[in-house]
Amino acid sequence: MRIFKVFINGILTANNNYKIIIYLWVINFLYSFMLVVPIYFLINMDISKSLMGERMAQGFDLFWLGDFIYKFRHISLALIGWVIFPALIYLLLYIFLNGGIIGRLSVNFEKVNLKNFFSDCGQFFWRFFKLFLISIIVYIIFVGLIYKIIGSILEIFTKRAVTEWPLIIVSNLKIIIFLLLFTIINMFFDYAKIRLVISNSKKVLRETLFTLNFLRRRFFKVWALYLLICLLFLIITIIYLETAHIMPKNTMFFIFLIFIFQQIYIFGRLWVRLIFFASEIEFYRYFV
Amino acid sequence: MRIKIIHILISIFLMHPLILYSQDKKLIDKVKYEIWVELDHQNRMLYGREIISWLNDTEDEISDFWFHLYWNAFKNEKSAVLEESREEQFYRIKVKDGEWGWIDVRNIRIVDGADLTPTIQFVSPDEPKRIDDQTVIKVILPKPLKPGEWINFEIIFEAKIPRTVLRAGYYHNAYFIAQWFPKPGVYEEGKGWNCHQYHLTSEFYADFAEFKVHITVPQEFVVGASGKLISLKENKEKGTVTYIYWQNHIHDFAWTADPDYIKIERLFIADKEVSKEEYREVAKILNLPLEDIKLKDVKMILLINPEHKNQIERHFKALRIAIKYHGLWYGPYPYETITMVDPPFRSRCGGMEYPTLFTAGTRIFQSKKVLSPEGVIVHEFGHGYWYGMCANNEFEEAWLDEGINTYSTGKILAKAYGPSSFFIRIGGIPYTRYIDSVKYYDFQLDRILGIQIVKFDPIVKKSWKFYNSASYGLNVYQRASTCLHTLERLLGEDIMLKVLRTFHMKYRFKHPNTQDFISVVNEVSGRDMRWFFNELFFKANEFDYGVSSLISKKIKTARGVFDKNGKKEEITSKMAKEIDKKIKEPRYLTIVKVKRFGEAKLGGDVKLKVKVVFEDGTEEIKYWDGKSRWNEFRFIKKTKAKYAVIDPENIFLIDSNITNNSLKLKPSRKGALRWSNKVLFWIQNFLQYVSIFS
């Protein structure tokens, strides 16, 4: 089984199911939009009738930033709550949506519509929710604990350091270890979800253990596939950042243009998300 | 401090031969130190002996003598520094077991006289009382010291070097030795000893002195110190080297030793660094003869760590810029040497100033777009001009040093380098990509920080008595600097330069206070600016003026009953409309209300400019003294107003709300849209990142 072929097939499957991307985009956009509306009014309240509004339209400026920080210094804690709580709800929402995404991608002969998408969401929600609870424990153990242990082993080198070099090496090493650990765990739970859908089993713990066995036997292949898709995400992000970096943003036309461009990027992200699942399903199917 | 010439003459000839060292005949240091110190690297100890000669240049008879023993701040958790740190929210320092430091006076006597050791007592003069603090001692003299007399002490001391937690100490093989020897406080005529304990948020105060210091270290150590190296003796048998450093007209002495330092010496050649054109330009602004502007050559000594070798040129370039602009603007650098120390890794002594020596600080990876280490080099060198030569009492009025220096650092960095970029450091590597389009000047950053802290403390306050360390820092650095930028905008850049030049040269080698600074401002500007300092330096009041209302309406024909030709005539709504229709050039009434939102008030001859711009492009300018809570201005014009703005040139940088300084008639949503759009995108991405865990 050639990894690259799986990857390409994943892209094709994702493209065939473009409707899912549209559903996900609408949900992401509306959810974010609701969160940003109060921000808009908060900014607009002060700035729309001030010349500072013009400065703000011109770009980032430490004068208006200073005014904002001073004005909103008392609600900074409230802002943290405003970020955390909706994020948790969104996480729950995605546990629900994953059922639809994987459910639809795993039956590639049937056309996606709202009905079958959401009925999949509903069908798999409780299984995925249980899996999510397991995953939290695993994240804590592996990414939290193991990362901490590795960190404290590495600390032996930094503790006695007499130049900055060991710190630079260790902190970069820690970033790499963190990312690798994280990708492995994340990939593992992708396959656990796929297994639950394809085998249509309700025994979450048993299927999770099966997934462990499945991945153990062809670990480097699956991981290479996962990292290849990560690379695609990285490339899309860099293209976005580089282009947005040089785009002017100070007229209404360009504000609109950048808005469109940003939404294309979000589409790109969602597309990559589909490619992850589609390729992983393809890979899983081949071996099971 | 006033020096009585006759006393000095007598003392020169009768009492103190050391005075002949002094190069500057006009200026006599009232304290002379000769210190012999040996570093015991194995045991992390210093063994020292010092001869202190001290002149009573006051009219008082002095019966006791106070000394700082700063290192006892690291002796135990009962010291003021460590207690204050434990009571603090933001600024915690912790000494680990076995890493304490302390200093003991083994013996103190008057040379050829009484042993004062039995009279030693610890004193804690500052509130709140911390009676177990041991950073100040006093001794009782057998007979009072008369005005004009010198006294000579011999002190034997030993000190355990702390693992650095605050400015001085060791890490690995590196030593940074500061605040290390028993040091007299400052005796103030009629007031007594000004000798504060070592506090968490305060720096130092001492008399100008002449130092001769013999430093003995194991031979493998590279040494740097205040002043200039006058000789060096090797002791092959013991494997040590003794360096002798000398400097007059300084009020502190610091040194450092580390076998790993790379030591490089370069010359600042004034004629190469400054063009004739630059000299002429500054001379013209300051209205001074060219010879007063001329700089002297300076020997620059850099002690740098091997891993920062590739930044040697960056260090020297920044130092040359610092010597040049401080010299041109505030007065030529008077000393022969300047030693710049790249603090050894983890030595926690970076970014600190001492006379003719300072510590900078850098990292292995630095971005060329970011002014680091340049900022810290210019800043710490700059302290040599304010704390160093205009030696204010940093315990009591820290802003005179930190505030002025933050201001002057910003001016010099802007002039020599232009704006800086933001960066983020990940894994020790700085990244500026995607955020480097945002450039900023120091004064902008100072304002953001400076306006946040109002209402806690005024800028002028005893350093350890601020609400917390954040209030101390933000007030004496950034808020003071922002006020000085405001002052500059009020007086004009050239006058401000003259103010600082005059202040510096008038108080060079003296101890100025805030009142002295205010006097110079008034004298040089020819204006009474006392109100400015009363409102912004001595009170914790918010400064915020703004436009609170803008109304602009067509003037309509008035309805109602009017007396006309002895008869009553009613103008009805219909009639009024008809009349209005016939008017070819309608007129508009504009009413602008300006308001003082903050407690801080304008004063003196200063008025706020109020500018109203109309739709036809015409402008009206009015002035308001800003003393009342609000004021209004009325205009009758052919067009409606577009917007009104108070302080359109942003002279009052200290205004904590610039947004309310202007008011438009019609709102524009462009700014809010642009940034809400950006926030929308951030939220969309953030949520997608969160969903990875689903």
Ligand SMILES: [Zn+2]
């Ligand atoms: Zn400073």
